[in-house]
Amino acid sequence: VEELANDNEGKAVVGKVNVDHNNAVSQRFGIRNIPTILFLKNGEVVDKSVGAVPKNVLQEKLDALM
DSSP states (O other): OHHHHHHTTTTOOOOOOOTTTOHHHHHHHTOOSSSEEEEEETTEEEEEEESOOOHHHHHHHHHHHO
16 A cells, blocks of 8 residues: 555545544445455545555556546
8 A cells, every 4th residue: 555655646636544543434335354455446445446456556546547
């Protein structure tokens, strides 16, 4: 996640949330597994990845949204 944030600085906002400390976030987005990566556009979830996913796959998803 940190690498994606650095690689996309100024193009996309990449953040990380500890759902154990932010229960409202996990409930709002229905997060049941860790890691879960949500892709939001204009405040709406438009894609999601669950489990270990290679960085290049996540980057492709980001690129498709930009």
